[in-house]
Amino acid sequence: MEFIDLVAHELKQPMTSIQGYAKMLALGIGGELNDTQKQFVQVISANAERMGKLVNDLLEISRLEAGRTRLELAPLQIQPIVDEACGLVQADVEARHHVLEVDVPTGLPPVLGDKERLVQILTNLLSNACRYTPDGGTIRIIAGERGSPQARPEYVQIGVSDTGIGLSAQDLTRVGEKFFRADSSLVRAAGHDLIHAQPGIGLGLAIARRLIELHGGELTVESEPDKGSTFSFTIPAAPA
Numbered sequence: 144m145e146f147i148d149l150v151a152h153e154l155k156q157p158m159t160s161i162q163g164y165a166k167m168l169a170l171g172i173g174g175e176l177n178d179t180q181k182q183f184v185q186v187i188s189a190n191a192e193r194m195g196k197l198v199n200d201l202l203e204i205s206r207l208e209a210g211r212t213r214l215e216l217a218p219l220q221i222q223p224i225v226d227e228a229c230g231l232v233q234a235d236v237e238a239r240h241h242v243l244e245v246d247v248p249t250g251l252p253p254v255l256g257d258k259e260r261l262v263q264i265l266t267n268l269l270s271n272a273c274r275y276t277p278d279g280g281t282i283r284i285i286a287g288e289r290g291s292p293q294a295r296p297e298y299v300q301i302g303v304s305d306t307g308i309g310l311s312a313q314d315l316t317r318v319g320e321k322f323f324r325a326d327s328s329l330v331r332a333a334g335h336d337l338i339h340a341q342p343g344i345g346l347g348l349a350i351a352r353r354l355i356e357l358h359g360g361e362l363t364v365e366s367e368p369d370k371g372s373t374f375s376f377t378i379p380a381a382p383a
Contacts, residue, residue: 151201158198161191200346207353214257214357218381221251221286221299224258228265229284235273236282244283251286254299254378260354261378267347268303268374276307276371289377298360302375310366351376 165188167173169181176184206212225247236243254261265284272282282305289298352362355376366372 151198151205154194154198158191158195162188162195165191197346200350203350204346204353207350207357212354212357214260216255216257218253219256219258219261220253221301222247224261224265225284225286225301227262228269231262231266232269232273235270239273239276240279241273241276242281244281246284247286251288251299253381255381256358256378260358264351264354264376265301265303267351268376271347271374272303272305272307272372276305280306282306288380298377298379300375300377302373304371304373306371309368309370309372310364311368315364315366348374 165184168176168184169188203212225245229243229245233243269282269284276282282303285302285304287300289300348362355362355378359379360377362374362376364372364374
Protein backbone atom coordinates (compact mmCIF):
# COMPACT_ATOMS: atom_id res chain seq x y z
CA MET A 144 0.00 0.00 0.00
CA GLU A 145 2.89 2.39 0.72
CA PHE A 146 4.19 1.75 -2.79
CA ILE A 147 0.78 2.57 -4.33
CA ASP A 148 0.58 5.76 -2.27
CA LEU A 149 4.07 6.81 -3.36
CA VAL A 150 3.50 6.12 -7.06
CA ALA A 151 0.07 7.80 -7.08
CA HIS A 152 1.40 10.93 -5.38
CA GLU A 153 4.36 11.12 -7.77
CA LEU A 154 2.02 10.85 -10.76
CA LYS A 155 -0.24 13.65 -9.59
CA GLN A 156 2.16 16.53 -10.30
CA PRO A 157 2.98 15.70 -13.96
CA MET A 158 -0.69 14.88 -14.64
CA THR A 159 -1.75 18.28 -13.28
CA SER A 160 0.87 19.93 -15.51
CA ILE A 161 -0.34 18.07 -18.62
CA GLN A 162 -3.96 19.04 -17.89
CA GLY A 163 -2.98 22.68 -17.37
CA TYR A 164 -1.00 23.03 -20.58
CA ALA A 165 -3.68 21.19 -22.59
CA LYS A 166 -6.25 23.65 -21.26
CA MET A 167 -4.08 26.62 -22.26
CA LEU A 168 -3.67 25.20 -25.76
CA ALA A 169 -7.43 24.71 -26.04
CA LEU A 170 -7.95 28.36 -25.04
CA GLY A 171 -5.59 29.48 -27.81
CA ILE A 172 -2.96 30.90 -25.46
CA GLY A 173 -0.17 29.32 -27.54
CA GLY A 174 -1.71 30.46 -30.81
CA GLU A 175 -4.82 29.74 -32.85
CA LEU A 176 -5.38 26.02 -33.51
CA ASN A 177 -6.87 24.46 -36.62
CA ASP A 178 -9.61 21.85 -36.37
CA THR A 179 -7.23 18.88 -36.42
CA GLN A 180 -5.05 20.40 -33.70
CA LYS A 181 -8.13 21.12 -31.58
CA GLN A 182 -9.16 17.47 -31.87
CA PHE A 183 -5.68 16.34 -30.81
CA VAL A 184 -5.79 18.64 -27.77
CA GLN A 185 -9.23 17.31 -26.90
CA VAL A 186 -7.89 13.76 -26.96
CA ILE A 187 -4.94 14.79 -24.76
CA SER A 188 -7.26 16.50 -22.27
CA ALA A 189 -9.68 13.58 -22.12
CA ASN A 190 -6.93 11.02 -21.55
CA ALA A 191 -5.12 13.22 -19.03
CA GLU A 192 -8.38 13.56 -17.13
CA ARG A 193 -8.84 9.79 -17.25
CA MET A 194 -5.32 9.20 -15.95
CA GLY A 195 -5.95 11.67 -13.16
CA LYS A 196 -9.07 9.74 -12.17
CA LEU A 197 -7.13 6.46 -12.18
CA VAL A 198 -4.54 7.98 -9.85
CA ASN A 199 -7.28 9.19 -7.52
CA ASP A 200 -8.90 5.74 -7.59
CA LEU A 201 -5.60 4.09 -6.65
CA LEU A 202 -5.22 6.46 -3.71
CA GLU A 203 -8.83 5.87 -2.70
CA ILE A 204 -8.63 2.07 -2.70
CA SER A 205 -5.31 2.24 -0.85
CA ARG A 206 -6.84 4.36 1.92
CA LEU A 207 -9.92 2.14 2.15
CA GLU A 208 -7.92 -1.07 2.45
CA ALA A 209 -5.61 0.49 5.03
CA GLY A 210 -8.60 1.59 7.13
CA ARG A 211 -7.72 5.28 6.79
CA THR A 212 -11.08 6.41 5.38
CA ARG A 213 -13.32 8.17 7.89
CA LEU A 214 -16.98 9.00 7.30
CA GLU A 215 -18.70 12.19 8.43
CA LEU A 216 -22.12 10.77 9.22
CA ALA A 217 -25.25 12.90 9.38
CA PRO A 218 -28.98 12.49 8.62
CA LEU A 219 -29.40 13.08 4.88
CA GLN A 220 -32.26 13.21 2.40
CA ILE A 221 -31.85 11.01 -0.67
CA GLN A 222 -33.16 13.41 -3.34
CA PRO A 223 -30.30 15.99 -3.15
CA ILE A 224 -27.77 13.14 -3.34
CA VAL A 225 -29.44 11.75 -6.45
CA ASP A 226 -29.66 15.22 -8.02
CA GLU A 227 -25.97 15.91 -7.47
CA ALA A 228 -24.87 12.53 -8.86
CA CYS A 229 -27.08 12.97 -11.94
CA GLY A 230 -25.51 16.36 -12.57
CA LEU A 231 -22.01 14.88 -12.45
CA VAL A 232 -22.78 12.27 -15.14
CA GLN A 233 -25.06 14.44 -17.31
CA ALA A 234 -22.36 15.17 -19.88
CA ASP A 235 -21.58 11.47 -20.33
CA VAL A 236 -25.27 10.62 -20.57
CA GLU A 237 -25.81 13.22 -23.28
CA ALA A 238 -22.67 12.16 -25.17
CA ARG A 239 -23.99 8.59 -25.38
CA HIS A 240 -27.59 9.73 -26.10
CA HIS A 241 -28.90 7.78 -23.10
CA VAL A 242 -32.20 8.39 -21.34
CA LEU A 243 -31.78 8.94 -17.59
CA GLU A 244 -34.91 8.28 -15.52
CA VAL A 245 -35.23 8.99 -11.80
CA ASP A 246 -37.81 7.46 -9.47
CA VAL A 247 -37.32 8.76 -5.91
CA PRO A 248 -40.64 8.82 -4.03
CA THR A 249 -41.37 11.66 -1.66
CA GLY A 250 -41.51 10.80 2.01
CA LEU A 251 -38.46 8.55 2.08
CA PRO A 252 -36.85 8.60 5.52
CA PRO A 253 -33.45 10.26 5.85
CA VAL A 254 -30.38 8.02 5.83
CA LEU A 255 -27.37 8.14 8.12
CA GLY A 256 -24.47 8.72 5.77
CA ASP A 257 -21.59 10.81 4.51
CA LYS A 258 -22.98 13.01 1.74
CA GLU A 259 -19.77 13.29 -0.27
CA ARG A 260 -19.26 9.52 -0.16
CA LEU A 261 -22.85 8.69 -1.05
CA VAL A 262 -22.63 10.97 -4.08
CA GLN A 263 -19.37 9.20 -4.98
CA ILE A 264 -21.00 5.76 -4.70
CA LEU A 265 -23.98 6.72 -6.85
CA THR A 266 -21.79 8.53 -9.40
CA ASN A 267 -19.59 5.44 -9.76
CA LEU A 268 -22.62 3.24 -10.38
CA LEU A 269 -24.11 5.70 -12.88
CA SER A 270 -20.80 6.08 -14.72
CA ASN A 271 -20.47 2.32 -14.92
CA ALA A 272 -24.01 1.99 -16.32
CA CYS A 273 -23.36 4.76 -18.86
CA ARG A 274 -20.05 3.29 -19.99
CA TYR A 275 -21.33 -0.23 -20.62
CA THR A 276 -24.72 0.59 -22.10
CA PRO A 277 -24.79 0.92 -25.91
CA ASP A 278 -25.64 4.39 -27.23
CA GLY A 279 -29.29 5.33 -26.88
CA GLY A 280 -29.92 3.08 -23.88
CA THR A 281 -31.90 3.75 -20.72
CA ILE A 282 -30.50 4.19 -17.21
CA ARG A 283 -32.84 4.38 -14.26
CA ILE A 284 -32.40 5.30 -10.60
CA ILE A 285 -34.95 3.80 -8.20
CA ALA A 286 -35.07 4.45 -4.46
CA GLY A 287 -37.26 2.83 -1.83
CA GLU A 288 -37.55 1.62 1.75
CA ARG A 289 -36.22 -1.66 3.10
CA GLY A 290 -37.60 -3.18 6.29
CA SER A 291 -40.78 -4.33 7.96
CA PRO A 292 -43.95 -2.62 6.65
CA GLN A 293 -45.21 -2.45 10.25
CA ALA A 294 -42.16 -0.58 11.56
CA ARG A 295 -39.81 2.22 10.65
CA PRO A 296 -37.64 1.03 7.71
CA GLU A 297 -34.16 -0.07 8.70
CA TYR A 298 -32.62 0.82 5.36
CA VAL A 299 -33.16 2.89 2.25
CA GLN A 300 -32.26 1.11 -0.98
CA ILE A 301 -31.04 2.84 -4.13
CA GLY A 302 -30.80 0.95 -7.40
CA VAL A 303 -29.22 1.83 -10.74
CA SER A 304 -30.55 -0.24 -13.63
CA ASP A 305 -29.49 -0.13 -17.26
CA THR A 306 -30.17 -1.72 -20.63
CA GLY A 307 -26.51 -2.51 -21.14
CA ILE A 308 -24.40 -5.54 -21.96
CA GLY A 309 -25.11 -7.35 -18.70
CA LEU A 310 -22.90 -9.85 -16.88
CA SER A 311 -22.52 -13.59 -17.06
CA ALA A 312 -23.09 -15.78 -14.00
CA GLN A 313 -19.33 -16.22 -13.72
CA ASP A 314 -18.66 -12.47 -13.86
CA LEU A 315 -21.33 -11.82 -11.22
CA THR A 316 -19.29 -13.71 -8.64
CA ARG A 317 -16.40 -11.28 -9.14
CA VAL A 318 -18.25 -7.96 -9.12
CA GLY A 319 -16.56 -5.57 -6.70
CA GLU A 320 -13.14 -7.20 -6.89
CA LYS A 321 -10.17 -4.92 -7.50
CA PHE A 322 -9.08 -4.62 -11.13
CA PHE A 323 -11.89 -6.86 -12.37
CA ARG A 324 -13.49 -6.05 -15.72
CA ALA A 325 -15.95 -8.32 -17.47
CA ASP A 326 -14.58 -10.09 -20.53
CA SER A 327 -16.90 -8.68 -23.16
CA SER A 328 -16.44 -7.48 -26.72
CA LEU A 329 -18.26 -4.23 -25.84
CA VAL A 330 -16.01 -3.71 -22.82
CA ARG A 331 -12.95 -4.08 -25.02
CA ALA A 332 -14.50 -1.90 -27.74
CA ALA A 333 -15.05 0.92 -25.24
CA GLY A 334 -11.33 1.61 -25.40
CA HIS A 335 -11.50 2.36 -29.12
CA ASP A 336 -13.14 5.75 -28.51
CA LEU A 337 -10.34 8.09 -27.45
CA ILE A 338 -12.66 10.71 -25.99
CA HIS A 339 -15.85 9.04 -24.70
CA ALA A 340 -16.67 5.69 -23.10
CA GLN A 341 -13.17 5.15 -21.73
CA PRO A 342 -12.92 1.88 -19.79
CA GLY A 343 -11.65 1.97 -16.24
CA ILE A 344 -9.24 -0.43 -14.57
CA GLY A 345 -11.82 -2.12 -12.40
CA LEU A 346 -11.65 0.06 -9.29
CA GLY A 347 -14.92 2.04 -9.45
CA LEU A 348 -17.16 -0.78 -8.23
CA ALA A 349 -14.55 -1.98 -5.74
CA ILE A 350 -14.43 1.50 -4.21
CA ALA A 351 -18.22 1.78 -4.20
CA ARG A 352 -18.62 -1.61 -2.49
CA ARG A 353 -16.13 -0.76 0.25
CA LEU A 354 -17.73 2.64 0.89
CA ILE A 355 -21.18 1.02 1.09
CA GLU A 356 -19.91 -1.56 3.57
CA LEU A 357 -18.24 1.22 5.59
CA HIS A 358 -21.69 2.79 5.92
CA GLY A 359 -23.11 -0.53 7.15
CA GLY A 360 -24.91 -1.26 3.90
CA GLU A 361 -24.66 -3.89 1.19
CA LEU A 362 -24.16 -3.92 -2.59
CA THR A 363 -26.16 -6.44 -4.63
CA VAL A 364 -26.19 -7.07 -8.38
CA GLU A 365 -28.75 -8.62 -10.71
CA SER A 366 -27.73 -9.08 -14.31
CA GLU A 367 -28.16 -11.12 -17.45
CA PRO A 368 -26.06 -10.99 -20.62
CA ASP A 369 -27.50 -8.62 -23.25
CA LYS A 370 -30.41 -7.68 -20.96
CA GLY A 371 -28.81 -5.16 -18.65
CA SER A 372 -27.91 -4.95 -14.98
CA THR A 373 -29.24 -3.54 -11.73
CA PHE A 374 -26.77 -2.49 -9.04
CA SER A 375 -28.52 -1.82 -5.72
CA PHE A 376 -27.14 -0.70 -2.38
CA THR A 377 -28.62 -0.15 1.06
CA ILE A 378 -27.85 2.63 3.53
CA PRO A 379 -29.09 2.56 7.14
CA ALA A 380 -32.00 4.86 7.86
CA ALA A 381 -31.21 7.66 10.32
CA PRO A 382 -32.45 7.10 13.88
CA ALA A 383 -35.83 8.63 14.62
